[in-house]
Amino acid sequence: xxxxxxxxxxxxxxxxxxxxxxxxxxxxxxxxxxxxxxxxxxxxxxxxxxxxxxxxxxxxxxxxxxxxxxxxxxxxxxxxxxxxxxxxxxxxxxxxxxxxxxxxxxxxxxxxxxxxxxxxxxxxxxxxxxxxxxxxxxxxxxxxxxxxxxxxxxxxxxxxxxxxxxxxxxxxxxxxxxxxxxxxxxxxxxxxxxxxxxxxxxxxxxxxxxxxxxxxxxxxxxxxxxxxxxxxxxxxxxxxxxxxxxxxxxxxxxxxxxxxxxxxxxxxxxxxxxxxxxxxxxx
Numbered sequence: 709x710x711x712x713x714x715x716x717x718x719x720x721x722x723x724x725x726x727x728x729x730x731x732x733x734x735x736x737x738x739x740x741x742x743x744x745x746x747x748x749x750x751x752x753x754x755x756x757x758x759x760x761x762x763x764x765x766x767x768x769x770x771x772x773x774x775x776x777x778x779x780x781x782x783x784x785x786x787x788x789x790x791x792x793x794x795x796x797x798x799x800x801x802x803x804x805x806x807x808x809x810x811x812x813x814x815x816x817x818x819x820x821x822x823x824x825x826x827x828x829x830x831x832x833x834x835x836x837x838x839x840x841x842x843x844x845x846x847x848x849x850x851x852x853x854x855x856x857x858x859x860x861x862x863x864x865x866x867x868x869x870x871x872x873x874x875x876x877x878x879x880x881x882x883x884x885x886x887x888x889x890x891x892x893x894x895x896x897x898x899x900x901x902x903x904x905x906x907x908x909x910x911x912x913x914x915x916x917x918x919x920x921x922x923x924x925x926x927x928x929x930x931x932x933x934x935x936x937x938x939x940x941x942x943x944x945x946x947x948x949x950x951x952x953x954x955x956x957x958x959x960x961x962x963x964x965x966x967x968x969x970x971x972x973x974x975x976x977x978x979x980x981x982x983x984x985x986x987x988x989x990x991x
Contacts (some may be wrong), residue, residue: 710963712925715893716803716847721764722897723925725983726960728975729805729968730755730763731931735772735780736789746788753796762976766800767797767968768792768817769807773903789813790820797821799918803847811836818844826898828850838888847964847990848887849896849927850881854904858866870909871916874899879923907935914958921963928959929968953978 712723721727734751755766770788771780782795785808793804795951797820805824806817811834814825818840824847827837841848860880862873878897886892895917899920910930913920920926930936936951937943949971956967956975961982969975 710739714896714925714965715845715891716848717818719803719823721846721847723965726964726979727764727966728762728972728979729757729765729767729927729929729966730761730972731968731970732758732766732792734768734770734792746789748795750763751792752799755792755796756799756846758972760801761973763802763972765803765805765823765824765966766796767805767807768796768822769826770813771809773807773809773828782813784815785813786816787811789817792823793817793820796852805847805849811840814846815840815844817877818846823847824849828853828903835888838885838890838906838939841885841894842889845891845894845895847896848885848890849898850878850885851898851903852878852881852900856881857904868913870905871899871920874913875920875923878920879973882924892924896925897923898929902928902935903934905935907938910935914955915963916957917962925965926959926963927966927968928964930955930956930959931967931969931971949974957982 713725714721732751732755733904734746736746758766768789789806796804801839804822805826806814806822807826808814808829808830826849830852856877857873860877882895885895901910931952932945932948936948940948940951942948953974956969957978959967960979
C-alpha cells in the first residue's frame, strides 16, 4: 500500500501513523493557556520542550479563536507570531504551522520559516489563500466552520445530521482548493470541533469519524475544549487532560491522521501504548 504523505513545503510528513501537533499559543487570551507563552523567548522554549516530548508539528497561533475573543489586527498578530516562527525555525527540524484567520499572516509566517497553514479562516475560492498554498506548496488544514456551513445552505444550529453536513462542506472545500491548483497531498481536513458546534454535534462527528476520513487525511483538534469539560464535569480547561487524551486516542483508532493537543507527552505516551497493543493483537 502506498504511504500517505502530507506535503508541507520542504517537508514530507508520513501519515501512516497518527501525528501529534503541539499547540503553542502566543496570545494573552486563549481559552486554556492565554498568556503562558506571550513572551517570544518563553514561547520558543516551550516549543522546544513540546518537540522533546514528541510533537511532530508545532502549531503557532497569535489570535484567540475562543467565543467572544477580541479580534486582532494582522499587524499585531504578525508581531506576536513572527519572532517565534523565526526562533523555532532556526532551532528545530519539525514542520511549523501558523494558526490564522488571515492569508497575509500565513504568507509572512511561511516566509519566516513555517510550512503549514492551519487555516481557521479558510474561505472557498478566496484567491489570497490559494495563492499562498500554490506558490509555497505549504501544507494546509482546511477547517469546517459555521460560516462554511451557511454558505452551503446548512443550519449550524441543527442537531440532526451534523457529521454528514460537515462531510459535504469539507468535500466541496477540498475539491475547490484542488481545482485552484492546491495539490491533494497538501491538504488535511479539520471538522472544526467546538467551532459553533454543540456537545451533541461534536460527539456525532467523532462517532462517525471513519466516514469523514474517506475524504482524505483528517486532523482532530479537541484538546481541553468545552464539550470535554461538560462530559467530564471539569469547568477548568487545564483539568481536562484525561478526556482530551481519550478523544485523541479514539480519533487515532478511527482514522485521524493528526491530533492537535496541548498535552503532548501524555498524548504521545497513550498513542504509543495503543499502537504497541494493536501490533501484539495482530500477531
